[in-house]
Amino acid sequence: MENINSIQNFKNIPSSGSSVQNPDKAILGKDDFLKLLIAQLNYQDPLNPIQSAEFASQLAQFSSVEQLYNINSNLLKSIDASYATNRSITNALISNLIGKKVVVYGDVLKLEAGNDIEFGYELKGDASSVEIKIFDSAGNLVRSFKVGERKSGRYDFKWDGKDERGDRLRDGNYTVKVEAFDENGKPVVVNVYISGTVEGVRYKPDGAVILIGGIEFGIADIIEIKDERGNVN
The missing domain is CATH 2.60.40.4070 (Immunoglobulin-like)
Known part of the structure; x- marks a missing residue:
């Protein structure tokens, strides 16, 4: 049984807008990871279906990927908000230099x-x-x-x-x-x-x-x- 980390057989699967846009980098977003999981289920051997333990492990991997993605998104939003606040404060202080x-x-x-x-x-x-x-x-x-x-x-x-x-x-x-x-x-x-x-x-x-x-x-x-x-x- 092929492991979900092997992506060679799924190169033609279209990626969603949330995936990394650079085609030269083999970095998957959470939607790409889910597509790979679904594709593996669709193309599995009927005579040798995926085992429940292996499937559960892959679901756990997907859950981890999704959590990391959400953490990264929240972190970026926090950084952007902090940058905007600091810039506003800096601009206000700089105006005091006039004269x-x-x-x-x-x-x-x-x-x-x-x-x-x-x-x-x-x-x-x-x-x-x-x-x-x-x-x-x-x-x-x-x-x-x-x-x-x-x-x-x-x-x-x-x-x-x-x-x-x-x-x-x-x-x-x-x-x-x-x-x-x-x-x-x-x-x-x-x-x-x-x-x-x-x-x-x-x-x-x-x-x-x-x-x-x-x-x-x-x-x-x-x-x-x-x-x-x-x-x-």
Whole structure:
């Protein structure tokens, strides 16, 4: 007698909508398992019918499969509900950032209204030479600063929005790049960050982002949140 786990003779049995949709994976849903059981009864040898003990064992297997399927379905529903709740709470908390000054990882600077731009960089190791380069939206180098030797740590910097000749540059987005090398000439890891006031929050399918100068930043990019007095929360 063929065991119910042998599915080679039942490949042509249509599966229901609850079964796994990928035909390349031999994974059965509870309805497929039941179809196999019924098919085995239909095609059993009349001269050698399935024994009651074996049939009871297979029914027990089906019951176990159904219970596991139901547990999995309930677990997925619980996870979805928990995710939706956490996301709602997160979105509500993020909206409280509007109007606050934050420090975020990012290398895009927005120059406007003749204002200076504040940004900074974090060295992951000691550097014997550090150079700051600022590029326009076309990728042209418009300003560079050689700041020399620096120990590992964070350093704030302010750019007046002028080029090498001292002329004020046009308003728009600029990109800052910081290059650092140790005493052996090997590159030192540098993270660039900027500071600004959160102007708004934009909700997206993959999560909320904050807006600083019209530029989007992820919540994971936030380093510091400051109050009205500039104190770090």
